Amino acid sequence: MPPLFAFEGVTVTRGVGDAHVHPLSGVTTSVRAGVCTVVVGPSGAGKSTFLRLFNRFEDPSSGSVTFHGNPLPSYDVLDLRRRIGLLQQQPVLLGATVREDITTAVPELDDAAATALLERVGLGPEFLPRDTSSLSGGEAQRVCLARALSVSPEVLLADEPTSALDEFASATVERTLRGLVDDGLTTVLVTHDLRQAHRLADDLVVVVSGTVVAAGPAEQVFASADDDRARAFLAGAS
Amino acid sequence: MTLAAGTINGTTVPSWPEVALSVLLVLAAAAVILRTRLGMTRELVVAVVRAAVQLLAVGALLGLIFDHAGVPGSLAWIAAMVLVAGRVAGGRGRGLPRSMYVATAAVAAGVLTTLGTLVAVGTVSTKPTVLLPIGGMIVNGAMQGTSLVLARLRDEVTDGRRAVEARLALGLPAGQAFAPHERRAMRAALIAPIDQTKVVGLISLPGAMTGLIIAGVSPTLAIRYQIVVMYMLLGAWAVGSLVATRLMRTTLFDEAHRLRPLESLRSVA
Numbered sequence: 149m150p151p152l153f154a155f156e157g158v159t160v161t162r163g164v165g166d167a168h169v170h171p172l173s174g175v176t177t178s179v180r181a182g183v184c185t186v187v188v189g190p191s192g193a194g195k196s197t198f199l200r201l202f203n204r205f206e207d208p209s210s211g212s213v214t215f216h217g218n219p220l221p222s223y224d225v226l227d228l229r230r231r232i233g234l235l236q237q238q239p240v241l242l243g244a245t246v247r248e249d250i251t252t253a254v255p256e257l258d259d260a261a262a263t264a265l266l267e268r269v270g271l272g273p274e275f276l277p278r279d280t281s282s283l284s285g286g287e288a289q290r291v292c293l294a295r296a297l298s299v300s301p302e303v304l305l306a307d308e309p310t311s312a313l314d315e316f317a318s319a320t321v322e323r324t325l326r327g328l329v330d331d332g333l334t335t336v337l338v339t340h341d342l343r344q345a346h347r348l349a350d351d352l353v354v355v356v357s358g359t360v361v362a363a364g365p366a367e368q369v370f371a372s373a374d375d376d377r378a379r380a381f382l383a384g385a386s
Numbered sequence: 387m388t389l390a391a392g393t394i395n396g397t398t399v400p401s402w403p404e405v406a407l408s409v410l411l412v413l414a415a416a417a418v419i420l421r422t423r424l425g426m427t428r429e430l431v432v433a434v435v436r437a438a439v440q441l442l443a444v445g446a447l448l449g450l451i452f453d454h455a456g457v458p459g460s461l462a463w464i465a466a467m468v469l470v471a472g473r474v475a476g477g478r479g480r481g482l483p484r485s486m487y488v489a490t491a492a493v494a495a496g497v498l499t500t501l502g503t504l505v506a507v508g509t510v511s512t513k514p515t516v517l518l519p520i521g522g523m524i525v526n527g528a529m530q531g532t533s534l535v536l537a538r539l540r541d542e543v544t545d546g547r548r549a550v551e552a553r554l555a556l557g558l559p560a561g562q563a564f565a566p567h568e569r570r571a572m573r574a575a576l577i578a579p580i581d582q583t584k585v586v587g588l589i590s591l592p593g594a595m596t597g598l599i600i601a602g603v604s605p606t607l608a609i610r611y612q613i614v615v616m617y618m619l620l621g622a623w624a625v626g627s628l629v630a631t632r633l634m635r636t637t638l639f640d641e642a643h644r645l646r647p648l649e650s651l652r653s654v655a
Contacts, residue, residue, distance in 0.1 A: 162647070203555060204642055204644070205551065205554075205555075205644060206644075207642070225642045225643055226557045226558070226559060226643065227557065228557075229554065229555055229556065229557040230556070230557035233555065233556075234551075234552075234555035236548060236551070236552060236555075238548065240548045240549050240552045242549060242552060242553060252553065252556060252558075253553075253556035253557060253558055292552070295552075295556070296555070296556070298556075299556055299557055
């Protein structure tokens with residue numbers, strides 16, 4: 149089965165002349181459909197830049213990214229972003245009430261559909277009229293997740309979605325994400341938390357200094373990554 | 387230039403020695419600044435000297451334009467004011483892409499629309515002695531609206547980047563993703579002139595009206611001019627800020643509906 153996403157020699161360059169940097173350099177890897185791919189690596193390794201390539205928040209300076217075998221720029225970018233949802237690091241609420249927030253992109257969404265979305269993220273129907281300012285961090289992040297799901301994406305990107313939450317809220321969001329993956333939602337999650345990677349990853353991608361140094365089934369990468377930098381990171385951070 | 391006080395239309399105009407006496411007020415302000423150690427004495431002196439030099443030069447230049455350059459000279463002077471105002475307002479949006487160009491275009495649009503309408507309907511005559519001062523007031527209004535909206539837009543882009551990207555990530559086009567931020571910036575820019583319009587005449591007598599009254603025009607006639615001035619300022623302010631907002635949207639986002647990476651915001655690792 150061909151990969152859902154394929155990265156071929158992807159380099160991202162920022163700045164010009166002597167001031168330029170490469171947050172990513174020569175990345176070649178792939179992402180399978182229907183599984184949770186976790187991207188790990190030290191701070192500043194290029195994980196978030198890597199994630200921003202999936203929904204074209206950034207484009208490679210060289211190399212290519214394909215989705216279903218077609219180059220990403222061949223898709224209508226707005227349509228692509230409806231197919232590839234994003235859950236940001238910190239909950240960003242866009243509406244005054246939960247109803248208003250989760251219908252941001254789909255104003256015609258009725259209460260029954262909105263309630264169903266809330267249920268998917270483990271929140272009851274009583275949340276629908278709630279003021280978003282009254283939500284806890286974990287509840288807010290799950291409302292953001294419901295909003296991301298409102299456009300029925302086939303892929304969910306999650307950029308360290310629990311890093312701003314306490315342990316309890318983190319566990320709730322993590323369970324919700326795992327449930328969505330088990331229901332077949334392809335998920336690409338960036339984290340620096342290796343324990344979280346252990347719990348969630350079907351596949352693992354290790355990014356160090358802007359390069360993918362190990363990738364494959366999580367158990368295999370955790371047990372026997374070939375690359376020294378990958379082994380050092382996985383051993384040092386655990 | 388005469389040193390003596392004069393009388394124009396029955397109104398006494400201060401002599402130069404009397405004008406110089408007003409420096410005493412500046413000395414009082416300088417004393418306060420020195421005493422409270424605000425460290426602004428130099429700035430104050432520069433501002434005072436600069437204002438005097440500028441006004442002397444402008445007075446002489448206006449005399450030349452009124453006497454010799456006519457309408458073309460007045461329009462050229464207004465165009466020069468637009469360029470200076472564009473630079474000043476653009477500076478308020480420093481960090482935003484092409485802020486000088488956007489600000490200049492916005493001020494120009496505010497001036498063209500407002501002054502053009504007033505001249506077209508005959509409210510303002512094309513006499514240089516009317517066109518130029520009114521044009522100057524309109525440039526100032528458009529500049530203030532543009533400055534305020536650009537400063538606020540910069541804050542919105544800096545502080546609201548994650549909210550904009552959250553909307554873009556849902557597949558919303560740039561215009562829709564940025565619309566709430568534009569509305570906030572516009573509201574912030576328009577509060578001041580609306581408030582000013584509400585209280586005009588109650589907490590201060592505005593400049594145009596004061597000038598006319600000092601020149602001996604009856605207050606009931608002077609308010610007619612003031613009403614035109616207030617409405618045209620509001621119009622120039624609103625058009626300037628609206629055009630700046632719309633133009634800035636086109637420079638802030640690229641064709642793939644992405645917020646351009648501003649220098650100060652390049653922090654994604």
